[in-house]
Amino acid sequence: MKNCRLSWALVVVLLIIVALFGYRFTVGNVQPSDDGRLAVMLTKDERNALLLEMRAWLQNSQSILSAVSKNDFETVIKTAKASGMDAEAGVPGALFRKLPVEMKALGFDTRKKFDDIAADAEKVKDGNRIVSKLSVAMNNCVACHATYRFVETAQ
Ligand code: HEC
Known part of the structure; x- marks a missing residue:
């Protein structure tokens, strides 16, 4: 009986830890910014890596x-x-957890749209279609820049 209670306590503690990780993964490391966007707080190296991308x-x-x-x-x-x-493979997990889930979704969607441009260009070779698809993909650039900025925190 005592063992059973101990196991339940352990389950509850583990669930809380999982929930906290899940929350952090969803919300990311963000703060309101005085320009009306959301500031994603990153280390200098993380910010530099993302700006390079x-x-x-x-x-x-x-x-x-x-x-x-x-x-x-x-x-x-x-x-x-x-x-x-393919270019996403190099992003470290610690950095990934700091990005809010909507931002990650927008980033992945942008990458998928570029993969689609590549696949379409391979099949159809139609310049107008490529320009049109690129302009749709670039709506994601506009949307994300309107919502987020990267701000450097102390290491
Ligand atoms: C998921 C979000 C997101 C998407 C999608 C996105 N960006 Fe960005 N980008 C950012 C953020 C955040 C910054 C930093 C802006 C700031 O701090 O003011 C940034 C900065 C930049 C910069 C400045 C780099 C530097 O060295 O300062 C360029 C250029 C840029 N983005 C180009 C693009 C282009 C082109 C696309 C689309 C093909 C794109 N971005 C898509 C979030 C995104």
């Missing part, structure tokens, strides 16, 4: 447009893939 996204988007204008579909496919889900 951002610049790669911008550069790849420009490269896709430039390649489409020359009907260079091989470059479109290669560059869109480089902005897709």
Whole structure:
């Protein structure tokens, strides 16, 4: 009987720990920002790593447009893939937990849209379709920037 009560106590403690982790994973490490957005609090290295990814996204988007204008579909496919889900593999778990769940969803959706551009360009090779799909993907860039900023905290 005593053992049984101890096991229940253990189950409750474990559930609380799981719930706390779940909460943290959902909400992320955010604070209100005085410009009306949400500030995602990161270390200097984490912020730099994410901003580097951002610049790669911008550069790849420009490269896709430039390649489409020359009907260079091989470059479109290669560059869109480089902005897709494969690029997500390097993100460390500790950083991932600091991002709110809506932000992660928007990020994944953007990567999936780039993978879709690559797959579509491989099949159809239609410049107008690629430009149209890229413009839809870039609505995600706009939406996320309107909602979040990255703010550096002490290490
Ligand atoms: C899931 C959210 C999210 C998405 C999607 C997103 N960004 Fe960002 N990006 C951010 C945040 C947050 C910042 C930091 C803004 C700030 O602190 O003011 C940022 C910053 C940037 C910067 C500045 C980089 C620097 O060195 O300062 C560029 C460029 C950029 N994003 C490009 C893009 C492009 C292009 C896309 C779409 C293809 C995109 N981003 C999609 C969240 C996102």
